[in-house]
Amino acid sequence: MHRTQCRECREHLSEKEMLSRLDDILAGYKNVDGATIPVLQTAQNMFGYLSKPVMKEISRKLNKPYSEIAGIVSFYSFFSTVPRGKHLVRVCLGTACYVRGGKRILEAIKKELGIDVGQTTEDRLFSLDIGRCFGACGMAPVIMVNDTVHQRCKAVKVAEILDHYRNKKSGPEKEQV
Amino acid sequence: MFCAYVNNIKVEVTEGSTILQAAAQAGFKIPTLCYLEDKTPQGACRVCMVEVEGARTLMAACCTPVTANMKILTNTRRVREARRNVVELLLSEHKGDCKTCTRNDDCELQELARALGIDNVRFQGETTAQKLDNTTPALTRDSGKCIKCRRCVTVCNEVQSIGSIFPQSRGFKTTIGPAFDTMLDDVVCVQCGQCAAVCPVAAITENSHIDGIWKALDNPEKFVVVQTAPAIRAALGECFNNEPGTLVTGKMVAALRQLGFDAVFDTNFTADLTIMEEGTELLMRLKKSLVEKQLAPLPMFTSCCPGWVRFAEHYYPDFLPNLSTCKSPQQMFGALAKTYYAAKIGKKMEDITVVSIMPCTAKKYELQRPEMNSSGLRDVDYVLTTRELGRMIRQSGIEFNALPDDKTDSPMGRSSGAADIFANTGGVMEAALRTVYEIVTGRELPVKKLHLDPIAGLNGIKHASLKIEGTVGEWNFLEGIEVKVAVVHSLGNARKVIEAVKNGQVFHFIEVMACPGGCISGGGQPRFTNDKIRQKRINAIYKEDEGKQLRKSHENPEIQQIYKEFLVKPLGKKSHKLLHTHYTARNM
Ligand code: SF4
Ligand code: SF4
Ligand code: SF4
Ligand code: FES
Numbered sequence: 024m025h026r027t028q029c030r031e032c033r034e035h036l037s038e039k040e041m042l043s044r045l046d047d048i049l050a051g052y053k054n055v056d057g058a059t060i061p062v063l064q065t066a067q068n069m070f071g072y073l074s075k076p077v078m079k080e081i082s083r084k085l086n087k088p089y090s091e092i093a094g095i096v097s098f099y100s101f102f103s104t105v106p107r108g109k110h111l112v113r114v115c116l117g118t119a120c121y122v123r124g125g126k127r128i129l130e131a132i133k134k135e136l137g138i139d140v141g142q143t144t145e146d147r148l149f150s151l152d153i154g155r156c157f158g159a160c161g162m163a164p165v166i167m168v169n170d171t172v173h174q175r176c177k178a179v180k181v182a183e184i185l186d187h188y189r190n191k192k193s194g195p196e197k198e199q200v
Numbered sequence: 201m202f203c204a205y206v207n208n209i210k211v212e213v214t215e216g217s218t219i220l221q222a223a224a225q226a227g228f229k230i231p232t233l234c235y236l237e238d239k240t241p242q243g244a245c246r247v248c249m250v251e252v253e254g255a256r257t258l259m260a261a262c263c264t265p266v267t268a269n270m271k272i273l274t275n276t277r278r279v280r281e282a283r284r285n286v287v288e289l290l291l292s293e294h295k296g297d298c299k300t301c302t303r304n305d306d307c308e309l310q311e312l313a314r315a316l317g318i319d320n321v322r323f324q325g326e327t328t329a330q331k332l333d334n335t336t337p338a339l340t341r342d343s344g345k346c347i348k349c350r351r352c353v354t355v356c357n358e359v360q361s362i363g364s365i366f367p368q369s370r371g372f373k374t375t376i377g378p379a380f381d382t383m384l385d386d387v388v389c390v391q392c393g394q395c396a397a398v399c400p401v402a403a404i405t406e407n408s409h410i411d412g413i414w415k416a417l418d419n420p421e422k423f424v425v426v427q428t429a430p431a432i433r434a435a436l437g438e439c440f441n442n443e444p445g446t447l448v449t450g451k452m453v454a455a456l457r458q459l460g461f462d463a464v465f466d467t468n469f470t471a472d473l474t475i476m477e478e479g480t481e482l483l484m485r486l487k488k489s490l491v492e493k494q495l496a497p498l499p500m501f502t503s504c505c506p507g508w509v510r511f512a513e514h515y516y517p518d519f520l521p522n523l524s525t526c527k528s529p530q531q532m533f534g535a536l537a538k539t540y541y542a543a544k545i546g547k548k549m550e551d552i553t554v555v556s557i558m559p560c561t562a563k564k565y566e567l568q569r570p571e572m573n574s575s576g577l578r579d580v581d582y583v584l585t586t587r588e589l590g591r592m593i594r595q596s597g598i599e600f601n602a603l604p605d606d607k608t609d610s611p612m613g614r615s616s617g618a619a620d621i622f623a624n625t626g627g628v629m630e631a632a633l634r635t636v637y638e639i640v641t642g643r644e645l646p647v648k649k650l651h652l653d654p655i656a657g658l659n660g661i662k663h664a665s666l667k668i669e670g671t672v673g674e675w676n677f678l679e680g681i682e683v684k685v686a687v688v689h690s691l692g693n694a695r696k697v698i699e700a701v702k703n704g705q706v707f708h709f710i711e712v713m714a715c716p717g718g719c720i721s722g723g724g725q726p727r728f729t730n731d732k733i734r735q736k737r738i739n740a741i742y743k744e745d746e747g748k749q750l751r752k753s754h755e756n757p758e759i760q761q762i763y764k765e766f767l768v769k770p771l772g773k774k775s776h777k778l779l780h781t782h783y784t785a786r787n788m
Binding site: 079082083087088089090091092093094096097098104 | 357362363364365366367368369370377378379380381387388788
């Protein structure tokens with residue numbers, strides 16, 4: 024069975040478990056105006072992406088047509104409807120990294136992977152997110168791939184770093200670079 | 201009230217009026233595209249732009265409120281250029297071939313281009329990606345033709361409270377459609393076709409059955425019978441430039457005969473039959489509840505409208521036992537044509553083709569519901585919308601307006617005025633009460649001209665109550681009872697009335713029609729329909745009703761005949777097999 028990892032507690036969840044956690048979230052938003060986007064965000068943070076059953080459940084509970092929910096999800100690039108990629112790439116845009124060119128690095132990665140922030144490559148190898156400080160300001164700009172920090176990153180080095188993960192057979196693990 | 205100036209003409213406007221309304225008051229027509237009367241303006245198309253003194257940018261007239269002493273200019277060079285740009289851009293993106301488009305007689309985009317005097321398109325760019333969606337039985341969507349005006353979104357969401365269609369994605373990639381640009385069949389859609397009725401172009405249209413019908417008509421082995429819904433006669437004339445509300449009953453029959461149908465009948469006949477069955481069903485439920493003190497599903501809901509039936513199946517499965525088990529008149533007709541009538545003329549049912557002319561797209565869906573085969577075959581074979589029939593008549597070179605009046609055939613062609621009013625909101629209820637009241641009291645419904653005024657007209661939710669007095673025989677249990685009825689049209693209002701019932705409001709009988717105004721403005725009627733046109737069609741229907749000697753279903757001699765020769769009695773064994781049905785709970 025397909026299991027998704029909860030990104031908050033790192034547990035692996037079945038679809039049924041996902042839906043019951045979702046109900047807890049939704050209970051807090053009963054009869055709240057403008058709840059749709061916050062609920063979708065919370066659900067995505069929790070499951071890493073928005074699956075069809077999750078969106079359907081949100082549609083039913085918030086009394087919003089499924090097509091309307093889908094319209095919102097497909098409008099904002101930070102929502103993702105596919106499971107997270109094997110490798111999570113996070114670009115720090117905290118102050119230090121930002122000043123030292125974090126934005127340029129982000130652009131280079133977007134171009135290299137052909138995706139936007141919040142999205143996942145079609146081969147499900149990479150997902151892209153931004154971060155707000157990984158506590159490595161002294162070595163700015165940094166990016167983080169899975170749990171590994173790549174320091175003093177440069178736009179021209181992006182392809183090389185990503186290739187390293189492309190060629191790796193196994194999943195995410197801690198390593199020294 | 202305050203003053204404003206439109207092209208230097210002073211007008212007095214009420215607070216909250218839009219520029220569009222003020223301009224109309226001053227006698228100026230501002231072109232619009234996405235705008236729909238009485239609905240929340242979308243401001244999506246920017247075709248309605250005007251200049252306002254003191255404002256830097258042009259303003260959208262449909263959604264900008266007038267302020268005191270506002271000076272509005274609707275026809276400056278800047279305005280004309282801007283509107284032209286907008287429409288030229290739409291034309292350059294539009295992937296359609298006007299020469300062969302089904303909308304080329306009533307396309308609003310073409311009309312707009314004409315109105316703005318556009319004689320060439322200066323832009324050349326990418327056209328909208330074309331994706332055809334004919335996953336549902338009733339409708340075809342063509343994304344290449346969609347100009348993203350969002351009228352369908354407004355109607356499906358605001359009026360019908362369904363929301364099958366919303367804008368998806370963003371920027372140039374935006375599409376107007378079901379979730380994640382999938383197919384209509386992947387989301388809840390009741391096939392009412394109200395989206396197709398407001399679409400200005402051919403991006404949503406009915407699935408055409410014209411070819412199949414020509415084939416059947418050309419096949420000498422097939423005996424092709426046709427039935428016409430009550431609402432056709434008050435609208436078909438509009439396809440031939442007649443004023444809305446022109447009755448064309450006789451010409452319609454003549455045209456069908458000229459097209460080659462072997463027998464021309466009337467859905468009105470089975471509308472009368474519906475009253476016999478449904479009226480009896482109501483009385484049985486009341487008896488069960490009041491006399492036998494058993495649980496009976498009340499209020500009873502009407503079941504003639506397949507859009508409403510599908511809606512209840514998706515959203516209110518708990519209420520399905522409350523729906524009358526009567527099939528719609530269209531389906532009753534099909535089942536009888538292939539049994540009762542086939543036997544009468546000595547034909548095998550497989551040699552009979554049943555065609556319906558309907559104001560409705562959902563009827564194309566209804567005919568293919570798996571259970572609609574009680575004759576042994578598909579009870580109805582093809583459905584043409586009013587618009588399609590208009591097209592077929594034109595294809596044949598028939599001079600519609602010059603046709604003499606003709607009469608329907610027997611034995612399924614005669615009807616009472618009660619059947620006519622099935623076409624409009626309030627009609628089924630009034631027709632039922634005309635018969636039920638008389639069964640129970642032996643007297644005529646005690647209202648002027650047999651019309652129950654509180655449930656007539658275009659108010660969304662209507663109520664009436666009727667005190668039953670002077671009951672006869674077995675109906676004494678109803679003596680002194682106040683029968684409470686409600687009538688709603690459009691599914692948003694259906695939702696409201698069901699919620700009211702859930703909250704304890706008491707009704708005995710509720711009529712629901714999915715389309716605003718009822719079938720007279722169904723998804724298959726001539727475009728464009730607004731409340732003024734709805735009212736004209738309704739007036740025509742009442743005129744047809746009042747012009748008849750027969751005003752009550754139970755007095756129709758052909759109805760008496762079919763019970764005598766074939767059905768025996770309402771809710772009898774044959775009725776159960778051929779005229780009644782069941783419903784299926786569905787997911788959301
Ligand atoms: S047919 Fe009715 S329910 Fe379906 S999309 Fe159109 S308006 Fe909505
Ligand atoms: S389908 Fe028709 S009504 Fe809907 S947005 Fe497109 S053009 Fe407008
Ligand atoms: S109200 Fe009439 S036209 Fe509209 S969906 Fe129902 S049956 Fe069809
Ligand atoms: S009609 Fe005003 S913006 Fe479309």
